[in-house]
Amino acid sequence: MALGKLLSPGARTPRRLLGKPEAQELAVARLPWIMWPVFVWAFAIVLRLIWLQVFEHHRYQSRASQQHNVEVPIPPIRGELRDRRGASLAISMRLESLFCNPPAFYPDYKSGRGQERVWGEPNREAAQVVANKLAPILEIPAKTVLEKLLRKKPFVWIERHMGPAKASTIKALKLEGVEFLPEFKRQYPRGSLACQILGFTNIDGIGQLGIERTFNEQLAGKPGELVAPRDAKGRLLILQENYSKIPVNGSTLQLTIDSTIQHIVEEALEEGVRLSRPKNAYAVVMDPNTGEILAMAGTPFFDPNHIIPKKFMNRSESEWSAGEREEYRAEIERGKEARKVHPVEDSYEPGSTMKVFTLAMALEERKVHLGEKVNCEGGRWNFGGGLTVTDTHGHGLLTFEEVLWQSSNIGAAKIGVRMDPATHYQYLRKFGFGDLTGLNFPGETAGRLLSPDRWSGTTQPTMSYGYGLSVSPLQVLVAGCAVANGGKLMQPYLVQKIFNDQGVMLQENRPKVRNQVISEETSAMMREALKGVITNGTAKNAKLDGGVEAFGKTGTAWKVINGKYVRGHHYASFMGFFPADKPQYGMLFMLDDPAGGAYGGTVAAPLFKKIGDGIMRYRTLGSDSEQNPDLKLSLRDWPVSETDEAVVHVEVGKVPDVRNLALKSAIQRIVMAGGSPRVEGTGAAQSRAFVVAEQSPEPGTALEPGKPVRLVLRGP
């Protein structure tokens, strides 16, 4: 009302006040004609404001938060792999990866999805300045950098996995349009040690083989997400840690592997390869009482630190061309083929080793007794059905034990056929043949075991001495352990404990009995009988030093090549257990096609002895495996911060001085400097040692590419 009064002066009051109707009066009279529309206009603006800010507020708010915020993935730290005594086998190190944000160099850039983006003309000068500054630090031509800076993509990697020293140099330049993301690089401090078991990860940190692949989910953790504000050019403005999803770091796995035993085994394998030049050589060491795999190795060895070809390093998979992607896949496939874990992936006809199981079953079934004499027909026995069983050396009458010692095919076949085929088959199944062992390892084979209704007349006798079925080396060892440990078929396992990143134990794998295959008594009799293989039989080369009694069985199995048994090509193996009274180590050592057609007793048994002696020496000198040191895990003790002074002062290209440093810090510094560390195991002494005693090359010398920095550890 007041407004109305104010606005209609011409109509009432002023006329009386001014009292003089003149031309100028007209202006006052016409004022409401203007004032009213202006107020209506202002009122429309108020209505529009209310409409936008009250009624449409939520729509615009969600639109705003959509364009203002970007979810930044925060990578979790991949869990460690440790051996049974806590020594690191695989660790993840935080490194910085440099990427650029090309829209920052396009002044007219407008964001959008895919084709919707508008790029406009780039600001070449600004990009050139950045490229010129980056090029000398990255040691790549400025042209290459410039091309990346101006690439019409919202995100381009420039260099991944950069050490903190280099990263902080670049950060200090405060360059426009380039930023860092933390990434984790997998490092295997023991180099090729246990490489097939551990496997490796690809550049994006996904496990490709072995434990890294099987337990990828637990190791990887869960990525978090940070909601970060960004500006219209896509630059991140991280003002506070506003997690929409908190990252969960990966779990750390404590393996059953003992790195010292693993080292002893790998050395023996190398020696075996040197001496008899087999196609492959591999060995598994297990604790027969628990099923824990203490060591598992096969040739050829590889270094999981250097898997990915250099050309694929600085880019993410999405930017590869189709050809490159194909090449990378082929590379990985080739790598996988070369990195086959033979003990679990190969299947073969077990040959002589099988006699142990045949005789153990027959003994359990009371079809034969110790000392019983079997006529071995002088080395040639016509079974009928077209099968003639032969022995390498002809024997007449052999006792039960002697059949094992001399590895007589005829003896084994004769004892085997005493059993009912169904019973025979049942025992084979109970020993685990034809089934996966439960190790849960990628590529594991179950072998091949026909059911009795598909057996021909000659199947049972040939199976008794190890042909007509195929098995994996691990199956044989697990079954052998059952014979040795009192008849229990154990489930083999590789992961003892799983800890979260705070050191809390999440899971503990305990020994699991799958079957009671044979009785304690039969097992004891078999142990006793098998001792003679080493003392009197085919494996005299396997006799251990220091009076340690062992028992075992040689195996020489014909290789099937193109569907035919080929003379002169076999698998030579030795499966042995020690100490004999209460076996703690069970081992299978195999050579695939050794030169000159050598037999298990001649080539595999000496290597068994070498490993066995090494383990017994380690046992008496070093820590007993019962000891369980404090494994308080903490990923935080790892020097990850780029402000860590010591790390920043590492000079790139020179061997850093890491003497008297903890192993982890030493590895970190060597990697920062651009080298690859290699921890030398020296038998037992290494087990408790965590401080670097010696290094080679000397500190301060130039790093040679491809040549590892060797570290020798000592006790703290």
Added chain:
Amino acid sequence: MSPDVRRPIDRLLLFFALMLMVVGMVWIYSASAIKASQNNAAATAFLVRQMIGGFIGLSLMLALSQVDLTDLREHPRPLQILYCVSILGLLAVFAFPPVNHAHRWVRIFGQSIQPSELFKPLAVLIASWWMVKHREAWGQRQDAIPKLVTLMGILIIPLGLILKEPDFGTTFLIVFVTMLVVFLGGAPRWIFAIAVPVLGAVGAAFVVTSPYRLARVTSFLNPEADPLGKGHQTLQSLVAVGNGGLLGVGLGAGRQKLFFLPEAHTDFIYAVIGEEAGLVGSVLVLVLFLAVLIRGYRIARRVRDAFLRLCAMGFTLLLVVQALMNMSVVLSLAPNKGIPLPFISYGSSSLIASLASLGLLLSISKETGE
């Protein structure tokens, strides 16, 4: 007729205008700090320049508030001189390199001056003077038309130059406010009945013949149609205002100014205010402009002299109509014309011109009528 007694200046008007200026300083800093930093300048770079402009403007305002405009009635020489200077200035802009494809600035003594901004108050003075000088003519049809055509002739030279810059928004504003002054000055109504449709048709033809202007108009009608192209600015402005809600996201906390919203500290500063101060803040700014309108209206109504009355109303409308136009653009009620928000938008020429208009308005406020 009451005796000619000088009053003190209208302090409320001054207060409202200064409030608007303070609001402007606050939000120029808020909207430009990051942009300035990105340009490797101090965060306060834009604020400091605006403060220098404000200082010059306030000095000019104080000086002009002491001027007695009644003298102009009999001695229009200063108007003629200023008119010639304006034309020279408007010609001079073409000698300088274009900024954002437009010749709007003249650089003297390291300071950028926008002659078109300074011409705004002068256009009001010229129109008012002309309307009062020839007030006898408005009664007769045969006299009115030549006089108005002459006025058009006087104004068409500078307006043509401004249009050539190109600066359609300022041209439109000056034409609009001048027409209001002509209307208030007593021009016969039938003239508007003819002039408004004719000017409308000319304007429409002008828009349609230029794809750039046509795009601006169509994008205003449907900003979502081309969210990244022509409709980008309009849409981002609406997102800013809409995101503000009732109380806003908080001073300095707005995100649209982070290069989502073009011209955040100049033509679209009202959107930043809308985002950061919400409905409450946006309406308060509008109310301040309406308060300026009401004070200006009071001054105009009270003053006895017809010339001063027209001037007072002209200056008031110049400030308020410009503000409403700017807000309408920000709220997508009108096509994007590129005119700043008086007292608030960054730009020292605009601020100086607004303060000069205010100074003259204040000088008129000292005159009494009753």
